Amino acid sequence: MIKSELVQKLADENPNLFHRDIERIVSIVFQEISDALARGDRVELRGFGAFSVKHRPARTGRNPRSGEAVQIEEKWAPFFKAGKELRDRLNGEGRFTEGAVAPPPGTPEPF
Template sequence: MTKAQIIERVSEQVTTLTKRQAEVVVNTIFDCVRDSLKNGDKTEIRGFGSFRLRARRMKEGRNPKTGATVAVPAKRVPFFKAGKELKELLNQ
C-alpha cells in the first residue's frame, strides 16, 4: 500500500474530510514519527506497534568491485516492532 492509497482510504472512511485534508492528516502523522525518531525518541501506536532507533557499530566492509576492505561508520537505523494485536491479527 502506498502513501497515496492510505490518503485515499482515509478520505473514503472519513467523509467529512476532503482528499487534501486527509493528505494533511497522513503527512502530519508521518512527520511526527519522523521527528520523534530524529530526536531519538520512541513512538508507540497502541495496537499497531512502535518505532525506535537502533545503533549499529562501526564495522569493516568489503568493496565488491575491488575486494578492498572499507570502514563502514557507526549509524542509527529505524526499527519497527509490531504490537501484540497486530501480531495476533496476522497469525490467526
C-alpha cells in the same frame, strides 16, 4: 499500500472531510513520527507496534567484488517492532481475509 492509497481510503470512509485536510493530517502524522525518531525518541502505536532508532557501530566490512577491507561508519537506523495484536492478526484467525493477498502456492512459511 502507499500514502495516496491510505489518504483515499480515509477519504472514502470519511466523506464529511475534505480530501486536502486528510492529506494534511496523514502528512503531519508521518512528519511527527519522523521528527520523534530524529530526536531519538520511541514512537508506540498501541495494537500496531513501536518505532525506535538503533545504533550501528562502525565496523570493517568487505567489498564483495574485490574482497578489499572497507571501513563502514557508524550510523543510526530506524527499527520497527510489531505489536502483539498485529502479530496475532498476521499469524492467527484474521490471516488472508478480504483484500489480503495470499502468498503463491509452494511458498515456504516464514520463520
